[in-house]
Amino acid sequence: MKRQARSRLLLTLICLIFGAMLGFSYQHAKNEASRREWSDSEWKKEYEYRSALLALQKENRSLKQQLVKKQEELAAWEKKLAEEQANEAGLAKEAEQLRMHVGKARVKGKGVAVTLSDSSYIPSEASATDYIVHEQHVWKVVHELLISGAEAVAINGQRISHRSYIVCNGPVIEVDGTQHAAPFVISAIGNPDVLMSALELPGGIVDELVEDHIDVKVEKQGAIVLDPVFAPQP
Amino acid sequence: MWLPLFGLLLGFAIGVLAGWEVPDEYSNYLSIAILAAFDTLIGGWRAHLQRTYDETVFITGFFFNIVLAATLTFLGVHLGVDLYLAAVFAFGVRLFQNIAIIRRLWLAEWAKRRQNREKS
Numbered sequence: 001m002k003r004q005a006r007s008r009l010l011l012t013l014i015c016l017i018f019g020a021m022l023g024f025s026y027q028h029a030k031n032e033a034s035r036r037e038w039s040d041s042e043w044k045k046e047y048e049y050r051s052a053l054l055a056l057q058k059e060n061r062s063l064k065q066q067l068v069k070k071q072e073e074l075a076a077w078e079k080k081l082a083e084e085q086a087n088e089a090g091l092a093k094e095a096e097q098l099r100m101h102v103g104k105a106r107v108k109g110k111g112v113a114v115t116l117s118d119s120s121y122i123p124s125e126a127s128a129t130d131y132i133v134h135e136q137h138v139w140k141v142v143h144e145l146l147i148s149g150a151e152a153v154a155i156n157g158q159r160i161s162h163r164s165y166i167v168c169n170g171p172v173i174e175v176d177g178t179q180h181a182a183p184f185v186i187s188a189i190g191n192p193d194v195l196m197s198a199l200e201l202p203g204g205i206v207d208e209l210v211e212d213h214i215d216v217k218v219e220k221q222g223a224i225v226l227d228p229v230f231a232p233q234p
Numbered sequence: 235m236w237l238p239l240f241g242l243l244l245g246f247a248i249g250v251l252a253g254w255e256v257p258d259e260y261s262n263y264l265s266i267a268i269l270a271a272f273d274t275l276i277g278g279w280r281a282h283l284q285r286t287y288d289e290t291v292f293i294t295g296f297f298f299n300i301v302l303a304a305t306l307t308f309l310g311v312h313l314g315v316d317l318y319l320a321a322v323f324a325f326g327v328r329l330f331q332n333i334a335i336i337r338r339l340w341l342a343e344w345a346k347r348r349q350n351r352e353k354s
Contacts, residue, residue, distance in 0.1 A: 007289050008237055008238070009237075010289065010293060011237075011238045011241075012237045012238045012240070012241035013241065014238075014241075014275075014292075014293065014296055015238040015239070015241040015242040015245065015275075016241040016242070016244055016245040016248075017245060017271070018242065018245060018268075018271045018272070018275060019241065019242040019243065019244065019245020019246040019247075019248070019249065020245035020246070020248050020249040020252075021245075021249065021264070021267060021268050021271060022242075022245070022246055022249060022268060023245060023246035023247065023248060023249020023250040023251075024249035024250075024252070024254055024256075024264070025249070025264055025265065025268050026246075026249070026250060027249065027250050027253075028256060028261060028264065032261070
């Protein structure tokens with residue numbers, strides 16, 4: 001009897017342990033179930049969406065990298081372009097200035113006009129040559145103007161370049177092959193005050209010309225327009 | 235007879251209400267231990283019906299099977315081989331066999347009782 005009671009008690013103990021395990025497991029499974037209530041198809045779907053998302057993100061990242069690369073390239077190009085344009089602008093400006101200097105461009109500016117006319121009074125036919133304007137008078141004036149800083153010079157509207165020549169040709173003067181008769185108007189672009197005072201120095205060119213019986217008229221001009229050199233190059 | 239059943243219910247209540255928590259990685263051990271315990275209990279029942287029940291075998295079997303199953307699972311986890319499947323298979327097969335034997339014993343008893351009733 002005592003033995004049976006003991007075995008009954010042991011059985012009860014074992015049943016208690018088993019029950020506790022069962023209950024514990026049941027509760028645990030219930031907790032887990034709420035976490036794992038997704039079915040296979042749902043998992044599959046989620047997997048698909050997830051991989052699609054991943055692919056998109058990957059693509060996005062690579063596209064972004066490409067964009068950054070392209071932008072860098074663009075910036076480099078723009079910089080290069082800007083530099084080239086700046087260089088070109090500088091070159092164009094320089095070319096324009098050089099063209100002005102060598103007489104290949106129309107120039108406009110303040111300056112002076114010197115008019116040389118034959119003397120209005122000629123005492124005798126024999127000495128007539130002493131009273132007319134000679135080519136050396138003209139080039140003296142031209143030289144004086146150039147030395148004083150004239151930037152462009154023209155005789156009777158014909159532009160003088162660094163290769164021009166002035167020769168006496170009987171009653172007329174030849175400038176680069178074009179004949180000019182008196183009166184000669186020598187226009188020069190430059191600082192009018194400087195040019196004027198250079199010409200009118202005491203004992204200077206104007207006095208010299210007057211001594212040679214030439215009518216000299218010097219006037220400042222606000223706007224002189226000089227055409228480029230058209231004459232055929234010698 | 236009713237005391238073990240009472241113990242079972244009490245244990246179940248304790249298990250549900252105690253609110254213990256096991257980490258996920260140990261839930262395998264719990265399920266295999268339950269399987270082992272269940273197998274032992276059914277085995278004990280069968281032995282009782284066949285009148286070969288031995289208390290010592292039953293009690294040692296109960297604990298030893300649980301420990302063995304847990305050890306197998308532990309080993310399997312650490313070796314990378316799903317050894318707990320072996321425990322599940324072994325205990326599962328034995329569980330079915332035992333239940334089948336119990337059913338047959340019941341059938342035999344039921345048939346014997348009917349024969350007796352017809353005789354009388």
